[in-house]
Amino acid sequence: MHVAHLSLADFRSYARVEVPLDPGVTAFVGPNGQGKTNLVEAIGYLATLGSHRVANDAPLVRLGAERAYVRAGIVRDGRTTLAELEINPGRANRARVNRSPVPKPREILGLLRTVLFAPEDLALVKGDPGERRRFLDELLTARAPRMLGVRQDYDRVLKQRNALLRTAAMARRAGGRNASLSTLDVWDSHLAVAGAELTAARIELSTVLQPLVDKSYDVLSSGGGPTLLEYRSSIGDEPLPADRQLIHDALAAAIERQRPQEIERGVTLVGPHRDDMLLKLGPLPAKGYASHGESWSYALALRLASYELLRSDGGEPVLILDDVFAELDARRRERLAALVAPGEQVLVTAAVEEDVPAALEGARFTVAAGEVRRTV
Ligand SMILES: Nc1ncnc2c1ncn2[C@@H]1O[C@H](COP(=O)(O)OP(=O)(O)OP(=O)(O)O)[C@@H](O)[C@H]1O
Ligand SMILES: [Mg+2]
Known part of the structure; x- marks a missing residue:
């Protein structure tokens, strides 16, 4: 087009x-x-x-x-x-x-x-995990506009659940019992369903991007690679396959485990809103180690890989x-x-x-x- x-x-x-x-x-x-x-x-x-x-x-x-x-x-x-x-x-x-x-x-x-590369994209490599999550989510939406709905569902569930946890945390501090904990169960299962769909989609995407990023980086740099994308889930340290059911069960179990800390702190501690995609260059993470030029080439490689991927999808x-x-x-x-x-x-x-x-x-x-x- x-x-x-x-x-x-x-x-x-x-x-x-x-x-x-x-x-x-x-x-x-x-x-x-x-x-x-x-x-x-x-x-x-x-x-x-x-x-x-x-x-x-x-x-x-x-x-x-x-x-x-x-x-x-x-x-x-x-x-x-x-x-x-x-x-x-x-x-x-x-x-x-x-x-x-x-x-x-x-x-x-x-x-x-469109695929747009601009100097601001250096933040994909040097910035917070939120930058990389946004990169993945925007690419998911570009490939399948219905993913916007999946993201919005997850954000809505997360917001509701956090509101409930805040109330529970305040009630606890005030020494009272909390009546809202049974409602929390309902939000836990919503969070696991919406979270699993988003997490599985992101893991699948980082897998298909991987070889394309490496190829683009190779064109732009003079060695220093290979590049490796590792999706890091807040569920645990083990790499997860892009299997929705499996992720759902692992996320549901993690939510249950975390509940005491969540009520203590009043926020949701596991789920795709806490995930990251680690960008490795050779044996080291690019963030904190890569030079300015390497980081810049890496960021551009991520965009060029997105371009290749969207191209191969057609349109x-x-x-x-x-x-x-x-x-x-x-x-x-x-x-x-x-x-x-x-x-x-x-x-x-x-x-x-x-x-x-x-x-x-x-x-x-x-x-x-x-x-x-x-x-x-
Ligand atoms: N809302 C706005 N209203 C009026 N002027 C604006 C507004 N937003 C940005 N500008 C002006 O637009 C100009 C920046 O334009 P732009 O970023 O497109 O420049 P550029 O040609 O890409 O420059 P560079 O080569 O430095 O990247 C600035 O002078 C800025 O003041
Ligand atoms: Mg400019």
């Missing part, structure tokens, strides 16, 4: 901008702070309903404006779909498909698939590489360029034209002072 037209109104630094796009490679070139990332961020937002830079929507709306609009014509198998989003910070967003309102913005998920995603090439030496630039050049649509940003490898022939836009102008 590819984006044939991007139209923004009051998004970030843009009052209005219209960008017609072709399939193949397109590079946005311009000095720092001119709005290159803002363009690709908008495309990523349309695909995922989230920004790779901020957790809430307020910064996406142009200073002084009330709401932002992102519209794109998306071409898939020769047919164009017009997807539109109205971003209303603090209130519900609205979406339209082919000019007709849809009941929920999430119905546009799946119309456009080729749009690949977005924000500020990637400046970090690489000439040899690795060429290798990465050769790897991504055949993609149906590849959008690249760079501060200077020389950072875009020659092998990435295609359209060029200059981005300066809020204007996006095609030059080649």
Whole structure:
């Protein structure tokens, strides 16, 4: 698939901008702070309903404006779909498909698939487990939009259960007995069911990603591998197979074991919200050991592996590489360029034209002072 037209109104630094796009490679070139990332961020937002830079929507709306609009014509198998989003910070967003309102913005998920790599992705390697959980969950959702529902179910059960545990913890401290413990049993079984589905899906995903990450890392680095992804479950130290029933039973047993500590502390201590995916480089964990360059290559390898995986599922995603090439030496630039050049649509940003490898022939836009102008 590819984006044939991007139209923004009051998004970030843009009052209005219209960008017609072709399939193949397109590079946005311009000095720092001119709005290159803002363009690709908008495309990523349309695909995922989230920004790779901020957790809430307020910064996406142009200073002084009330709401932002992102519209794109998306071409898939020769047919164009017009997807539109109205971003209303603090209130519900609205979406339209082919000019007709849809009941929920999430119905546009799946119309456009993107894989976006940006410097912020260094956090995948160096950051907290939550970064890696989000990476896995977002990829799960991109592969199967129904996984969004599974995640939301789990989050809801977790929230309810935590509320109950907090009440129980307070009652305990006050010296009283707690009447809510029988309700807790019900939430325990909900947690085990929803948690097992999410955990099994994540384990399966890390298994299929593994060889793809290793291959991409090999292209980007000069040795130092192999890379290894190890899903670390809060259930225990033993690696788990991606078997839902088995995980369900192990999780249910762990929940039972942990109950006294949970009531003491008032929070849920086991489940996929406490899991991590360990990224190993050679014999060592990348976090805390890998160099800056190695961490950066690892993060990019995770994104390239996601791209390969989504591609092999069918419905080729749009690949977005924000500020990637400046970090690489000439040899690795060429290798990465050769790897991504055949993609149906590849959008690249760079501060200077020389950072875009020659092998990435295609359209060029200059981005300066809020204007996006095609030059080649
Ligand atoms: N909500 C907003 N309202 C107005 N301007 C904004 C808003 N959000 C960001 N900006 C402006 O957009 C600019 C940043 O744009 P962007 O991140 O796209 O730059 P860039 O071209 O990618 O730069 P670099 O090469 O440094 O990555 C900044 O000048 C910032 O002040
Ligand atoms: Mg940028």
